[in-house]
Amino acid sequence: MGISPSNSKRLVLNRFLDLLTYVILVISIFPVLWMVLTSLKTSWDAQALPPIWVFVPTFENYTALFANKGSSSEFTSLLWNSAFVSIVSTVLSVAFGALASYSLSRFRLKRGKDIAIWILSTRMFPPAATLVPVFMMMSWLDLIDTYAALIIPYTAFNLSFVVWMLKGFFDDIPIDLEEAATVDGCSRMAAFYKIILPLIAPGLAATAIICLMFSWNEFMFALVLSRNDVVTAPVIANQFITMYGVKWGELTAASTIMTTPVLIFAILVRNHMIKGLTMGSVK
Known part of the structure; x- marks a missing residue:
């Protein structure tokens, strides 16, 4: 038995909604991912143009935050x-x-x-x-x-x-x-x-x-x-x-x-x- 036209339209609509959901999810998560990646870059890498995606992670920014004791x-x-x-x-x-x-x-x-x-x-x-x-x-x-x-x-x-x-x-x-x-x-x-x-x-x-x-x-x-x-x-x-x-x-x-x-x-x-x-x- 084939798929009826109504079921086919519903299936296409569901796939489109799933794709739209994933796109919105990626757009929503991307700023958070960018924030985390930038926090693991050196000051030079963080300001590089175009952005650097492959780099050696460093925790120097986190260390600097807690280094100012007193x-x-x-x-x-x-x-x-x-x-x-x-x-x-x-x-x-x-x-x-x-x-x-x-x-x-x-x-x-x-x-x-x-x-x-x-x-x-x-x-x-x-x-x-x-x-x-x-x-x-x-x-x-x-x-x-x-x-x-x-x-x-x-x-x-x-x-x-x-x-x-x-x-x-x-x-x-x-x-x-x-x-x-x-x-x-x-x-x-x-x-x-x-x-x-x-x-x-x-x-x-x-x-x-x-x-x-x-x-x-x-x-x-x-x-x-x-x-x-x-x-x-x-x-x-x-x-x-x-x-x-x-x-x-x-x-x-x-x-x-x-x-x-x-x-x-x-x-x-x-x-x-x-x-x-x-x-x-x-x-």
Whole structure:
């Protein structure tokens, strides 16, 4: 039996979509591959035109990053600052956002819909427009170059995202479960912590991962609100752009190191992330 025209068209379409997927995948991965390869080249090879594809790998760029011991820009300290600020701001964003989204999902507020839209509008607001006011407030509070100066803005800007992500998950949970728990003697908060939160655990994981990535990669506030003590890893990119040119080797080495932890973390929790991102869209 031959292949029918409809099946033949479908087969051709599937092959075309597979090819298109591979092309998009290659285009997406190529910048990362180029970054890693450049980090393993000498300064001469990194700036060669046309680009050199066959070379002897070297780790001199990575060594240079960690060789500046005792300096305020020591790369190990920058990584620690990034990790601490990102983790704390993510925990605070998810904690406060879970309570806020639960309230919007369960309580009939007089202007609940308007409040939800207002929260979403804060995410649409460009962060650059708030940079000067935030700097002035942190300066007035004497918080410049402290962890709080970074954690507070990161938490504030991630909060609206968390609220809107988790609200969809809470809406999918039947309210009958909480009512049954209340009948069994649970308070509302006990039912929230013991029943509702475990049910939306994949959603919490997906939201936390995205918030962590936002905070880890943030550059603008870290550049303006830090001086020496709490400088984060993305800020070091500025130091490799000098009046004599760009230090591509060290820049790509730093970028590779900063990308690796988030990439590994995302791979380890990818199942929770995929399940969480799709869970809130299915009724």
